[in-house]
Amino acid sequence: xxxxxxxxxxxxxxxxxxxxxxxxxxxxxxxxxxxxxxxxxxxxxxxxxxxxxxxxxxxxxxxxxxxxxxxxxxxxxxxxxxxxxxxxxxxxxxxxxxxxxxxxxxxxxxxxxxxxxxxxxxxxxxxxxxxxxxxxxxxxxxxxxxxxxxx
Amino acid sequence: xxxxxxxxxxxxxxxxxxxxxxxxxxxxxxxxxxxxxxxxxxxxxxxxxxxxxxxxxxxxxxxxxxxxxxxxxxxxxxxxxxxxxxxxxxxxxxxxxxxxxxxxxxxxxxxxxxxxxxxxxxxxxxxxxxxxxxxxxxxxxxxxxxxxxxxxxxxxxxxxxxxxxxxxxxx
Numbered sequence: 201x202x203x204x205x206x207x208x209x210x211x212x213x214x215x216x217x218x219x220x221x222x223x224x225x226x227x228x229x230x231x232x233x234x235x236x237x238x239x240x241x242x243x244x245x246x247x248x249x250x251x252x253x254x255x256x257x258x259x260x261x262x263x264x265x266x267x268x269x270x271x272x273x274x275x276x277x278x279x280x281x282x283x284x285x286x287x288x289x290x291x292x293x294x295x296x297x298x299x300x301x302x303x304x305x306x307x308x309x310x311x312x313x314x315x316x317x318x319x320x321x322x323x324x325x326x327x328x329x330x331x332x333x334x335x336x337x338x339x340x341x342x343x344x345x346x347x348x349x350x351x
Numbered sequence: 352x353x354x355x356x357x358x359x360x361x362x363x364x365x366x367x368x369x370x371x372x373x374x375x376x377x378x379x380x381x382x383x384x385x386x387x388x389x390x391x392x393x394x395x396x397x398x399x400x401x402x403x404x405x406x407x408x409x410x411x412x413x414x415x416x417x418x419x420x421x422x423x424x425x426x427x428x429x430x431x432x433x434x435x436x437x438x439x440x441x442x443x444x445x446x447x448x449x450x451x452x453x454x455x456x457x458x459x460x461x462x463x464x465x466x467x468x469x470x471x472x473x474x475x476x477x478x479x480x481x482x483x484x485x486x487x488x489x490x491x492x493x494x495x496x497x498x499x500x501x502x503x504x505x506x507x508x509x510x511x512x513x514x515x516x517x518x519x520x521x522x
């Protein structure tokens with residue numbers, strides 16, 4: 201009986217521990233995901249997930265705390281934007297004037313392709329040069345050499 | 352044909368001018384979303400062990416300066432801040448130094464070296480600085496009597512700027 205009780209306790213403890221670990225891992229993944237979207241204020245174009253700076257570390261701690269408080273990714277990103285402005289997001293939001301940032305590279309490449317196509321099409325093709333008639337004496341010499349040629 | 356050439360030249364000059372203008376700008380120097388908004392509340396542990404909250408300073412104009420002992424520009428402006436504090440303390444202005452990303456001993460030595468007498472505390476986990484959207488040191492915030500951030504200054508201040516902004520939050 202005692203053995204059974206022990207088994208049940210052991211299984212329960214394991215399950216609770218596993219549940220806790222899964223939650224912790226999920227939160228850790230989420231924290232990392234959020235950190236990759238936030239620009240490190242003291243570095244050059246690094247996310248706070250990749251920066252070893254003190255400030256980035258402190259910001260990662262803030263993300264962890266906010267997740268533990270039950271906030272979601274959107275709320276946490278909104279918090280950083282409310283403090284630092286949209287600059288803090290490594291990827292500008294895809295709306296309003298920002299859409300231009302996302303579309304311009306494609307428009308640029310497309311435009312350049314179109315320009316190259318139109319430009320190449322309008323280039324005059326080089327006229328075929330009339331070939332010189334080969335010297336008849338030379339031709340008969342070649343014929344003769346070919347006939348006598350042995351491998 | 353002339354029009355075509357002109358369009359290309361004007362376009363190229365335009366793009367180069369835009370890029371040149373971009374180079375003259377500080378990529379971090381754009382308006383803080385906090386300006387004209389209520390300053391985030393905080394509780395600061397002072398170097399003498401006391402605690403102070405922003406709430407307690409309600410109704411007073413406050414100058415909040417984020418600094419670190421290793422920061423060159425902070426050394427430059429430290430005497431100016433102290434002078435401005437001495438000049439304006441009788442008019443009810445509160446100065447608050449917040450030391451970030453630093454070692455306590457170095458910070459204390461800095462305060463002693465420059466004879467700083469206004470309130471100074473540490474933000475060891477960077478919570479306050481992140482809440483204020485601080486990029487680096489020094490950064491100075493000018494809070495009006497209503498607790499609103501009237502102006503944020505990135506980098507080293509100057510005696511003139513300090514006076515000008517303090518007069519603004521006093522009025």
